[in-house]
Amino acid sequence: MIIAMAGKGGVGKSTIASQIIRALGGDGIVLAVDADPNSNLGEKLGLEPLGTIGGIRNQIVDDPDIVPAGISKHEYVVGRVREIIAEGETTDLLTMGRSQGEGCYCFINGLLRECFSNLIPNYAHVVIDNEAGMEHMSRKTLPQADVLLLVSDPTVTGIKTAARLRDLADEVGMETGKTILVVNNAPGGNMSPLEKAASDNGLPAPFFLPRDQYIVDSSMESEVLDVPGDTPFGRAMSGLMAEIRK
């Protein structure tokens, strides 16, 4: 299963992605793709990036002779990508890094695309933590997702933004199997206005994840995040996992 996270900055994409990745770890090795340069998915998982895709791309563009004689550019890229994957017990972390500047990188993007499609069958699941613009998804460097997980804050504005991101995903031709809307940091109480906002914007009924003091406290102590199942967030997460697997 390939799950792509989307949502504006600060809504909780990496928090939720990290817990989905932990939950899916029981199925086999999960490939965690950090596709948000302002993210910290690795830290939340306790994994350190060993390099970035952006770094590899820049090196090849700056110095095409870096590819040793006798091996193809494709083989070189495949080898380098293998080298920058940080390996954990049930998770491998691949970090996309900074996006490219001006100029034509189409050739290298093509190589990366091919590289990803070869890599993905090795994993039980892939979870992609995107930045708000979903650049890698729109460039198709990253593959199509089975699940598009839109994350919103508990506001009407947030729901509208999620709807715009869904439209963006459509425009760039992402063919997602299903779309799940998550309202994170939900305060509890009457959520029907947000349910109405979702339906008014053509989104599925939202799935609510509560604001949880455990996450607040844990984040003050450590960057690693492993929310226990018996917290309000942990309990809601098991519901979300059931929805994802449905």
Ligand SMILES: Nc1ncnc2c1ncn2[C@@H]1O[C@H](COP(=O)(O)OP(=O)(O)O)[C@@H](O)[C@H]1O
């Ligand atoms: N359900 C929650 N309860 C409490 N704090 C949360 C919750 N979700 C996210 N946070 C906090 O909000 C901040 C932003 O979350 P993050 O996952 O980094 O957002 P994003 O990846 O969308 O930019 C972090 O400090 C995180 O600890």
Ligand SMILES: [Mg+2]
């Ligand atoms: Mg993030």
